[in-house]
Amino acid sequence: MRRPLSLTLRLTLLFGVTAAIVFAVFGWIISQSTERHFAAEDTSELEIIARAAHDMLSGFRTPGDVTQLKQRLDDILVGHHNASLYVVNKDGQTVYASPGPDLSAIATAAGRETEGKVVNQWQVANHTYTALIQLVREVAPAANGPYTLVIAAPIEAHLHFLAAFRRTLWFMIASCVAIVSLLGWVAVRQSHAPLHDIVARIRRISANELNTHLPPETVPYELTELAVSFNEMLQRMDAAFHRLSDLNSDIAHELRTPITNLMTQTQVALSRARTIDEYREILYSNMEEYERMAQMVGDMLLLAQTDNHPQIKNIEEVNLADEAHALFEYYDGWAEERGIALTLEGVATVSGDRLMLRRALGNLLSNAIRHTPVGGTVRVKLDTSTAGNNSIVVENPGPEIPSEHLPKLFDRFYRIDLSRQRGGDGVGLGLAIVKSIVTAHGGKIDVASAEGCTRFQIALRKRPASMRRPRQDRAGDS
Template sequence: MRALSRISLTQRLTLMFVLAASSVLLVLGFVIASSVEQHFEDLDMEVLSGKMELTRQALLRVHSQQGLTEFTHQLAYSLVGHHGMEVMVIDVDDTVIFATGHAGFDPARVMRQAIQAPDQPALWQLDAQTYRGLAARLPTAMADAAGQPLQVFVAVAADIVHHQTYMQSFLQTLWLFVAGAALLTGVLGWVAVHRGLTPLRAMRRQAQGVTAQQLSQRLPVNTIPRELAELAQSLNEMLARLEVAFQRLTDFSSDIAHELRTPVSNLLTQTQVTLSRARSADDYRQILESNAEEFERMARMISDMLLLAKSDHGLVLPQREGLSLALEVRALFDYFDAVAEEKNVSLRLLGDGSVSADRLMLRRALGNLLSNALRHADPVSTVTVCVSGLEHGVEISVANQGEAIAPEHLARVFDRFFRVDPARQRSSEGTGLGLAITQSIAQAHGGTIRAASNDGVTTFTVYLPRT
């Protein structure tokens, strides 16, 4: 198998083509050889059957020993000019009554053949000659002591050396032709396969030109065979996905560099200013507390990034348990009650449902949605959480009244570090990973999340299967 893997596709297809063609030629050769051999056998049998029937009719006219003698003379005259035809007549006492010059067959074998397989062709070897013969037990007009017709054994054989010589020459020519045809088939097959794979080699050259800086390049689809067009289409779709993923990775790298540069720059600047002159213990304490806040923000960001990385590799495994969504949402309402009261926003819960989920992960996902809704809700408005039971799962929607999200931004709200308004103060808006984490948690539970924003109402809807 390992050796086969080193063979090129052209060589494999050529080899299979040659094997298939050779198999057909070999079968055809065997059929032709068998047909010719059968034809010769039919010709011999026609002659032998005629002679056997002639002998049968002649024996029926033998009424005495003198008639039997005359029969042998008549039989000898009838064989004049029939070169290669041999006849032997044997009585029941194993005595050879008549035999042509070269009919030196074993009487016992002739009699056994006549008894076991009468009128069936057999090959007899005599010295260097090969004969095809018939043997039969034929009655005469004479009667034996019991009054039954006297029978004799007759063998009729024809020399088939000329047939064998012809068949050897014919088979030699036939197999040479088969070998030459197989060789020619291999050459023509290689040419056909080599030309047939030209579009594939062209695809390889074009694929070699695809680099990280040229992911927008696509393989042609309309100018290649249909079978390869499907492969080219799949490769183009893969390149499109890679281009999108690479662009997202580039944006993510840029965003994370920007996100980390700000707190690091703040820490560095503040530390340099602090070290520029001596300060009191209270000043140092305030500076350290400020630094601690920046460190906490960076730690949250790194922890969130680690969670997202695990989610990308399927390493986030929920510890499921039966949960009442109404109870979980009310617990979150108690946690965000102070923030809602500060913004003069009321919290409302509609519906109820149960689901099998990880309690901590579910609370984090819903908490991210509530925090996002409160942050962008208009003052003196309501944030509504609606729980709806479906046939195979539940939907939890979190809606707030506020500035609508543009349609072109809805598709990217779950991207990491994406913000609808980049000018907003990042330090006041968390790490920018909340919605991405919520999406990862939903997917870890086999669910989905979607966003909609119409008429000043923004709604995030999470679907979770019951089990």
């Protein structure tokens, strides 16, 4: 894949192209304006001579006045040193020709039917002229009219000036484009200095310095959002590193206890010969520790799968009331032993993975039973709201949870009791699994604890848009 052009080169090219277009348009306008100016001056001079000659010829009565006519036409050219005049009658005979270039070819090319004025450029003897041709009809019948009047003036000096002017103009335009491009490159490089400074700061940040921030007030206004976004990213990374560090510590702590118990029991068993019943008792005790570690590993695997692959594949219609009744039967013995009642209110149906949803509801039930005092009641409430969400509420009486602990209840291995003493009540992953399952189903879970009651509430959409049913036929899954 081809690497994109650098921002500096892109902006420099943009400056150069923009300057080239603007200067080229201005240069063309200036060049055209200068040409029109010289053409207007030449035409104005020729029109002055043409008007005077026209008036003169209109008063010409008889051929005997030719000498006097030539004298008057010579007088007209006084003060117009570069102009030439040529007059021809209707028979093609030359009435007057001033010294200078032969203009008969122009008169012949114009023709006898010329009406009004024709101004054009003509080449005569390798010289360029601007010619004005006019047909004079208002003459006496005896004057052998009408006459074709040709006035010409050389414009080579103007053409040479315009050519030199164009060369200078386009050279200046090219120089200005180059200078603007160079200055644009310098300006872009200077304007990128804050970006280079940010990059230098980022390079100095290590895993131990994730609390470093880029002060938004120290960067240009256009980079403020970049600095804020970068700071937010660092905060997320810092929190993730802390969670990872805490997770490693928690896993080590949770695994150390069962492993220590296994080693101690094994050392005691090997210290002397024992009976079969004693060995069997030790093996049963070890089995409990193995089961605890297996549960921890299974829970960590489930969390890893739901975190990395949140899309739910086994989607079906799940009747939450039926799942709650099945869980009541499973926990009935434990709840009865503790003198705790289980109640269910309402009905709700959602689309999702039935086993995952049952596990999430089961974890909330076991957590509620564990923290409900003797004689209390754990209530499960199901409700379908008009907004298209299903609500699952699990609440139990008991000691209030301090507000500072509520946001952390769903963290892995988090316990309110900082002494980390275990009483055989799980490994501290139950609520983390609940949140992971709910999030994977596109839902949200909240917790509140007040007035002697702790309340977990899950909001699930009936059919989340992010969930897609597998393409293969369900019948083929068996």
